[in-house]
Structures are given as C-alpha cells and as structure tokens.
Amino acid sequence: MDLLYSPMVKCISPPFTSFTHRPLSLISTKCSNGRRFWKMCSASTSDILVDGRKSLEVASKKEDEYGDLKSWMHQNGLPPCKVVIKDRPSNNAKHLPIHYVAANEDLQAGDIAFSVPDSLVVTLERVLGNETIAELLTTNKLSELACLALYLMYEKKQGKKSFWYPYIRELDRQRARGQLSVASPLLWSDAELDYLTGSPTKAEVLERAEGIQREYNELDTVWFMAGSLFQQYPYDIPTEAFPFEIFKQAFVAVQSCVVHLQKVSLARRFALVPLGPPLLSYYSKCKAMLAAVDGAVQLVVDRSYKAGDPIVVWCGPQPNSKLLINYGFVDEENPYDRLMVEAALNTDDPQYQDKRLAAQRNGKLSVQAFQVCVGKEREAVLEMLPYLRLGYVSDPSEMQTVLSSQGPICPVSPCMERAVLDQLSDYFNARLACYPTTISEDEALLADADLDPKRRVATQLVRLEKKILNACLETTVNFINQLPDHSVSPCPAPFAPILK
Numbered sequence: 001m002d003l004l005y006s007p008m009v010k011c012i013s014p015p016f017t018s019f020t021h022r023p024l025s026l027i028s029t030k031c032s033n034g035r036r037f038w039k040m041c042s043a044s045t046s047d048i049l050v051d052g053r054k055s056l057e058v059a060s061k062k063e064d065e066y067g068d069l070k071s072w073m074h075q076n077g078l079p080p081c082k083v084v085i086k087d088r089p090s091n092n093a094k095h096l097p098i099h100y101v102a103a104n105e106d107l108q109a110g111d112i113a114f115s116v117p118d119s120l121v122v123t124l125e126r127v128l129g130n131e132t133i134a135e136l137l138t139t140n141k142l143s144e145l146a147c148l149a150l151y152l153m154y155e156k157k158q159g160k161k162s163f164w165y166p167y168i169r170e171l172d173r174q175r176a177r178g179q180l181s182v183a184s185p186l187l188w189s190d191a192e193l194d195y196l197t198g199s200p201t202k203a204e205v206l207e208r209a210e211g212i213q214r215e216y217n218e219l220d221t222v223w224f225m226a227g228s229l230f231q232q233y234p235y236d237i238p239t240e241a242f243p244f245e246i247f248k249q250a251f252v253a254v255q256s257c258v259v260h261l262q263k264v265s266l267a268r269r270f271a272l273v274p275l276g277p278p279l280l281s282y283y284s285k286c287k288a289m290l291a292a293v294d295g296a297v298q299l300v301v302d303r304s305y306k307a308g309d310p311i312v313v314w315c316g317p318q319p320n321s322k323l324l325i326n327y328g329f330v331d332e333e334n335p336y337d338r339l340m341v342e343a344a345l346n347t348d349d350p351q352y353q354d355k356r357l358a359a360q361r362n363g364k365l366s367v368q369a370f371q372v373c374v375g376k377e378r379e380a381v382l383e384m385l386p387y388l389r390l391g392y393v394s395d396p397s398e399m400q401t402v403l404s405s406q407g408p409i410c411p412v413s414p415c416m417e418r419a420v421l422d423q424l425s426d427y428f429n430a431r432l433a434c435y436p437t438t439i440s441e442d443e444a445l446l447a448d449a450d451l452d453p454k455r456r457v458a459t460q461l462v463r464l465e466k467k468i469l470n471a472c473l474e475t476t477v478n479f480i481n482q483l484p485d486h487s488v489s490p491c492p493a494p495f496a497p498i499l500k
Contacts, residue, residue: 069099072166073120073274081114082107083311085279096173101279103305113311115298116273122164125267127151144270145258146215149250152272153242167274171253174278182328182453186212186252195458198435199465200340201321208325209248216247256327260316261292273297282327283312284334320461330460337374339468341427342367342500343384345391349495354399355390362386374464377471381424381479388420391497414483419490421480427499428473432466439466 084104087097155162185205196202219238257277258270288302317336344367345355356366372380442463
C-alpha cells in the first residue's frame with residue numbers, strides 16, 4: 001500500500017530545499033485549478049497500481065534510473081555486507097514481486113550479515129532533531145509509529161528530492177505486505193474481516209483501528225505544541241495535508257517494518273532500518289535480532305545459511321494474533337502462540353470483598369486474565385481452577401478459613417468441583433461455537449491452492465485458536481471423568497465467577 005497516493009491532477013509544487021535527514025516539516029501544494037491541494041503531488045500517477053502491467057514497467061524503469069535500495073545504501077555509507085536483495089512473485093499479478101534479503105555467501109552462526117550506519121536509520125531523534133522534544137511528543141500525544149509515519153509522508157511529498165526516496169519507494173513497493181504477500185487486517189475490508197469471525201483478533205483489529213484514528217486526531221495538537229518544528233510552513237495543518245486513509249496506510253506500513261531496539265534512548269528505541277523488515281522475514285523460532293552497536297544497527301545471524309537463503313530474524317514472543325495484525329502473517333510453528341481467558345469475581349456476591357482480598361493474596365485480581373499458551377493448555381486450566389473455586393465458596397465460615405489459610409486453598413466438595421468443571425467446559429464449548437467453521441472445514445479450505453491469501457492467513461489463525469480451545473476442553477473433560485462420582489450433581493452457584 002503506497003504511503004501516499006498521488007492525485008491524478010496537475011500540481012505546482014513550491015521549491016524544496018534538498019538536504020539529508022530533514023526535520024519534520026509541512027509542505028503545501030497548489031493545483032492548476034487554483035485550489036489548494038493537500039495530497040501527494042510530486043510522484044507520478046503510476047504510483048496508483050491500477051494497471052498492473054503498466055505499473056510493473058514503470059517501476060522497472062525507476063529502478064534502472066535510481067538503482068536498487070542496497071546500491072543507494074552503499075553510496076551513502078553502508079559498508080560491505082554479506083546479503084543481497086532478491087525477489088519472489090506476488091500472489092497478485094498487479095503487484096510487484098516481494099523483495100527479501102538473502103545471504104550473498106555461505107554464513108555461519110555468529111557472522112555479521114550487515115551493519116547499517118545510524119546515518120541510514122530513521123528514528124525520532126533524527127526526525128525531530130531533538131531527543132527532548134521526541135520524548136515529549138511520544139509521552140504525551142503521539143506514538144513513535146505515528147510520528148515516523150507522519151515524517152515519511154512529508155518526505156514522500158518531496159519525491160526524488162528526498163534523501164529517503166529510495167527507501168520510501170521500497171516501502172511503497174512492499175505495500176505494507178508481510179512475507180506471505182498479505183497486508184495487515186487493519187487494511188482489510190469489512191467483508192474480509194469476517195474471515196476472522198469468532199476470533200478475538202477481530203475485536204483487536206477494530207480496537208487498533210480506533211487507536212490509529214485517535215492518533216490522527218492528535219496530529220493538529222502536536223503541530224501547535226511543537227510550532228518550532230514547523231516554522232517553514234506555519235499555516236499548513238497536518239489533518240488537511242493528509243486525509244485519514246493516507247495516514248492509516250502510512251501507519252500500517254511503518255508498523256510492518258519498525259524495529260524495537262534495546263538499550264538505547266527513548267527517542268531511538270523505534271527505528272526504521274533499510275535492509276530490515278519487511279525485507280527480513282520473521283520466524284518465531286529464530287533468536288537473531290537487529291541490535292544497536294557502535295553507531296550502527298547490525299544483524300548477527302543465529303544459524304547457518306547457504307548463499308541465496310532468505311535471512312530470518314526474531315520479532316519477540318508475539319502470539320499469532322499480533323503477528324497477523326502487525327505483519328500480515330501467521331506462524332504455524334509459533335511456540336509463543338496463546339489465547340486469553342478472562343475470569344472475574346461476581347461483584348453481586350455478598351462476599352465479594354473477602355474473595356477479592358483472598359485473590360490478591362495469591363497474586364490474582366478481581367478481574368484476572370489467564371494466558372493459555374500453546375502446548376501448555378493443561379497447566380492453564382490447572383491455574384484457573386483455584387480462582388474459580390474461590391468464586392463458588394458460599395458459606396461465610398468457609399470464606400474465613402480461606403482467608404486465614406496460606407496459598408490458594410478452598411474447601412472443595414465433589415459437587416463444587418463438578419460445578420467449576422462444568423462451567424469451564426461450557427465456556428470452551430461456547431467459544432468454539434462462535435466460529436462459523438470447524439477445524440476439519442478449515443483444513444479443507446487450506447488444502448485449496450487457489451484460496452485467497454487473506455482468507456488463508458485468517459483460516460490459519462482461527463484453526464490454531466480452535467486447537468488451543470479444543471485442548472483446553474479435552475483437559476477439562478478429562479478432569480470431569482476423573483471425579484470419583486460422575487453422577488454427582490453440580491452445586492448451585494448464584495454468584496459464580498464470570499468467564500469472558
């Protein structure tokens with residue numbers, strides 16, 4: 001997705017001063033019809049990928065004229081490195097192939113694949129020219145991603161005059177697509193979001209989209225707060241310069257490639273690194289990470305590579321829901337995948353305050369989130385049981401026993417245990433029923449080689465979620481079957497905990 005779409009009108013742009021690493025500034029343009037026009041004017045209309053074949057031809061000519069990203073980086077200080085940029089076909093014939101970073105020679109674990117100097121890394125410290133201002137803006141008003149997105153939008157308005165033109169052109173080429181050539185669900189249509197029906201990820205996407213809207217609404221406030229940054233164009237207001245959809249596309253593009261650096265100042269912790277993501281692929285079982293070292297950001301590989309192999313890096317312990325929202329892919333082998341189960345003590349319970357105190361003494365809250373990690377579903381259910389049992393205690397004397405005891409100890413009768421396990425079983429069944437398809441139906445969809453890529457990643461995600469829920473349900477049913485008397489009826493529980 002282009003950071004900015006170009007208007008299909010003739011525009012007259014004011015002269016731009018060309019210099020490296022220009023601080024954030026606002027630029028207006030005037031159209032031939034005399035009206036002020038705030039959209040991108042410096043790039044050609046071919047940036048709008050309507051005619052795929054024509055766009056591919058234009059893009060190829062641009063690369064011939066300006067050289068590839070790596071050549072530009074070498075011309076501007078990138079030392080010799082051990083990687084090369086290659087491409088793989090896109091799943092959409094109208095889109096350019098996906099670029100990726102591959103080994104240029106055989107590599108061994110511990111080798112430095114590349115080292116990008118700080119002069120070629122975009123951070124808030126460089127964008128705003130002042131670390132104090134950067135910390136002020138990101139602490140009080142805008143996130144780092146919003147500031148970086150705004151900066152790239154202004155830089156793109158400069159077109160070829162921008163120092164960052166080759167890098168921005170590369171981001172446009174990737175169109176905020178992940179390594180599976182799928183954009184984040186933040187850019188999906190409502191119909192495409194329905195692929196996630198039943199998954200909590202759908203609500204996360206909508207919540208994140210609302211957050212981006214709030215960031216957009218703060219742009220003008222930041223413009224007034226930091227007026228010294230915009231002296232060149234004091235009358236240009238950001239929300240007039242960039243419609244929300246343009247900002248959202250840029251935000252998602254930055255989100256897909258930003259790197260979180262460790263052991264650096266606040267103004268440098270989020271960085272855009274040419275040769276980094278999205279050119280590098282993420283892999284959940286990899287441990288190699290981009291790191292700030294001696295005035296550069298470098299990558300030390302954690303495994304052996306043959307020449308031509310794609311280079312992979314770790315993106316942290318993120319579940320598949322976050323991988324899909326942030327980067328547009330799902331990792332079937334992700335050891336950090338997880339779902340959340342939220343349990344809450346019933347506030348109508350006359351003994352609510354005592355139960356809340358008992359929960360706090362054992363490290364739990366009155367509204368407690370339980371993380372169910374893949375492969376550890378049994379452990380998660382075992383962690384939930386004492387909390388749920390606490391909610392079923394009804395006798396005040398028993399409650400006092402719980403308060404005076406050490407550890408998560410509740411008197412457990414057969415009927416109480418049956419009630420707790422029945423509630424868990426009903427909960428997992430209800431969550432599974434929210435999905436419109438079964439696991440077997442998901443697998444049949446995934447067997448279709450022509451399945452729409454967005455439908456594919458969404459189906460991969462919901463299938464993995466259902467596997468976690470099924471494992472929890474199986475564990476719960478096994479506990480029910482282990483009860484000494486299967487015929488015992490569950491205890492009535494007018495103030496049972498609430499599961500969400």
